[in-house]
Amino acid sequence: MRLITYSRAADAAGAITTVSSDPTSDFLAGGTTEIDLLRQNVLTPRRLVDINALPLTGVEQAPDGGLRIGALARMSEVAASPLVRERFPVIAEALESGASPQLRNMASMGGNLMQRVRCPYYRDTASPCNRREPGTGCSAVEGFSRGHAVLGTSEHCIATHPSDVAVALAALDARVHTHGSRGEQTYSIDDFFLTPGHTPHREHPLEHGELITAIEVPSSPVARRSLYLKVRDRESYEFALVSAACALSLVDGTIADVRLALGGVATKPWRAHRAEGVLLGAEAGRESFTEAARVELADARPTANNAFKTGLAQRVIVRALETLTANGRTS
Amino acid sequence: MSVRGPSLTERGPGLEERGPGPVPVTLSVNGAERELEIEPRVSLLDALREHLDLTGPKKGCDQGACGACTVWVDGRRVLACLTLALSCEGREVTTIEGLAGPDGELHPMQRAFIAQDAFQCGYCTPGQIMSAVALTAEGHTRDDDEIKEWMSGNLCRCAAYPHIRAAVRAVRDGT
Ligand SMILES: Cc1cc2nc3c(=O)[nH]c(=O)nc-3n(C[C@H](O)[C@H](O)[C@H](O)COP(=O)(O)OP(=O)(O)OC[C@H]3O[C@@H](n4cnc5c(N)ncnc54)[C@H](O)[C@@H]3O)c2cc1C
Ligand code: FES
Ligand code: FES
Numbered sequence A: 001m002r003l004i005t006y007s008r009a010a011d012a013a014g015a016i017t018t019v020s021s022d023p024t025s026d027f028l029a030g031g032t033t034e035i036d037l038l039r040q041n042v043l044t045p046r047r048l049v050d051i052n053a054l055p056l057t058g059v060e061q062a063p064d065g066g067l068r069i070g071a072l073a074r075m076s077e078v079a080a081s082p083l084v085r086e087r088f089p090v091i092a093e094a095l096e097s098g099a100s101p102q103l104r105n106m107a108s109m110g111g112n113l114m115q116r117v118r119c120p121y122y123r124d125t126a127s128p129c130n131r132r133e134p135g136t137g138c139s140a141v142e143g144f145s146r147g148h149a150v151l152g153t154s155e156h157c158i159a160t161h162p163s164d165v166a167v168a169l170a171a172l173d174a175r176v177h178t179h180g181s182r183g184e185q186t187y188s189i190d191d192f193f194l195t196p197g198h199t200p201h202r203e204h205p206l207e208h209g210e211l212i213t214a215i216e217v218p219s220s221p222v223a224r225r226s227l228y229l230k231v232r233d234r235e236s237y238e239f240a241l242v243s244a245a246c247a248l249s250l251v252d253g254t255i256a257d258v259r260l261a262l263g264g265v266a267t268k269p270w271r272a273h274r275a276e277g278v279l280l281g282a283e284a285g286r287e288s289f290t291e292a293a294r295v296e297l298a299d300a301r302p303t304a305n306n307a308f309k310t311g312l313a314q315r316v317i318v319r320a321l322e323t324l325t326a327n328g329r330t331s
Numbered sequence B: 001m002s003v004r005g006p007s008l009t010e011r012g013p014g015l016e017e018r019g020p021g022p023v024p025v026t027l028s029v030n031g032a033e034r035e036l037e038i039e040p041r042v043s044l045l046d047a048l049r050e051h052l053d054l055t056g057p058k059k060g061c062d063q064g065a066c067g068a069c070t071v072w073v074d075g076r077r078v079l080a081c082l083t084l085a086l087s088c089e090g091r092e093v094t095t096i097e098g099l100a101g102p103d104g105e106l107h108p109m110q111r112a113f114i115a116q117d118a119f120q121c122g123y124c125t126p127g128q129i130m131s132a133v134a135l136t137a138e139g140h141t142r143d144d145d146e147i148k149e150w151m152s153g154n155l156c157r158c159a160a161y162p163h164i165r166a167a168v169r170a171v172r173d174g175t
Helices: A012-020 A034-039 A075-080 A082-087 A089-096 A101-106 A109-114 A165-171 A273-279 A286-296 A308-325 B044-051 B108-115 B125-138 B144-150 B161-173
Strands: A005-008 A025-028 A047-050 A059-061 A067-070 A175-180 A183-188 A211-217 A226-231 A242-251 A254-263 B023-029 B032-038 B070-073 B076-079 B092-094
Touching (some): A012 A047, A059 A082, A075 A082, A089 A165, A165 A254, A254 A273, A273 A286, B108 B125, B125 B161
Antiparallel strands (some): A059 A067, A175 A183, B070 B076
């Protein structure tokens, strides 16, 4: 592993000033992405600034009834929070479906949103990769792409966004709060994640040294009846092939409110706006569910290896909706 | 040996910068304060194995994918391969070597692993046991499905899984 220096930040201002003014430095939270990719020579910081002592922990109810999650709250703490489990089950389920218990004890929520793609070519410094080295080309487009995206891709990159919890947060219109040299900023979750387009190396709009301080989930009564459905190659400790975060409420058999987002199929946590458009006001049932799934995947651009994802994603959407509308799951 | 290129010794403003060469560190491991000189890049796993002769934690993948390196930091199970040793200053690290009583009496989970024959080659075993004790304390031992899910961060290439679950059940049931 490359040589690094280490600093421990005592306050947010010190961490932000240090990293903002030194392009060769990175924040270190749980380290489960940063240390892994440093060892693979994919990330090449000269200096790590440990932010684990900053007071950015906690999972609290916001005044509006929403949720405020500190950037350094660990995945395991957030998943175990009674508030989250009761009001936002989709968040707890997405978290507990991710990584392993050990990793969830280490991994922070801010780090989770900043995790890098798991594309094998990105992790292999011998392969061309536009995300790692802009302009070198995308090895996955013509290469092994079974796990890659079918939505939101470009000719420059087709890697899927790997986070599970970000899919739940996308469904619930979360906001990401940051602090940087430009002061405090708030991003909608949709603006926080960028599709690759011509600039796959730009994964989010943050400037270097901009620190995520908290994630806010607005009050959403519909989230009380919500779920995360994750389909993968093995039952646990694996990233999604396809996943769905879904919340729904019914009035007399009609869909009164619905949130749907997809993971594993797109280059960013994918809010299924088109499917929601079909579902809202429709009668809950196989017919509307299938139509919603079809419409959402209509623009899918599969590769030679991952055509199965288009159909699988549709079945996952239908199953998530059927599970939620089955007895007891919806109000 | 550490190499000090010009870019490596250049200091940014603000925070104290340690390294990249070896720096003195005190780690609290299995109840004892241990002093060592290590580069900041050294993982907790390498510090334990290469510098403190605690070779119980194993290096399976060095990428967070197998769980062989599982130890506890402040009582929580974590992966030593993705943890920097320096980030553990001021924290309590526990390895498999720290599980037995002062008289050397094995922890009930260690005894259960032996009684249930919960290993073949034994390479994954220290990590499995550190996870299994944590899992029991976390209360995730309701049934086999729950044990399976919450032990899924520890792979076993010998596939001793059914016997590992039997050991966890035995400790849960006090049998
Ligand atoms: C084997 C394995 C399996 C995994 N499986 C899953 C899975 O199934 N689902 C899933 O969702 N994830 C999975 N992950 C990814 C894991 O969830 C992330 O690595 C983790 O959430 C990152 O958080 P961290 O605190 O460890 O971040 P770090 O590694 O410390 O940091 C990650 C990046 O974010 C930056 N950063 C950290 N905190 C902040 C902040 N507050 N503000 C700004 N920048 C910051 C760092 O500089 C770094 O570049 C897996 C990881 C591994 C190793
Ligand atoms: S060696 Fe740490 S998880 Fe494999
Ligand atoms: S006993 Fe051999 S790897 Fe588990």
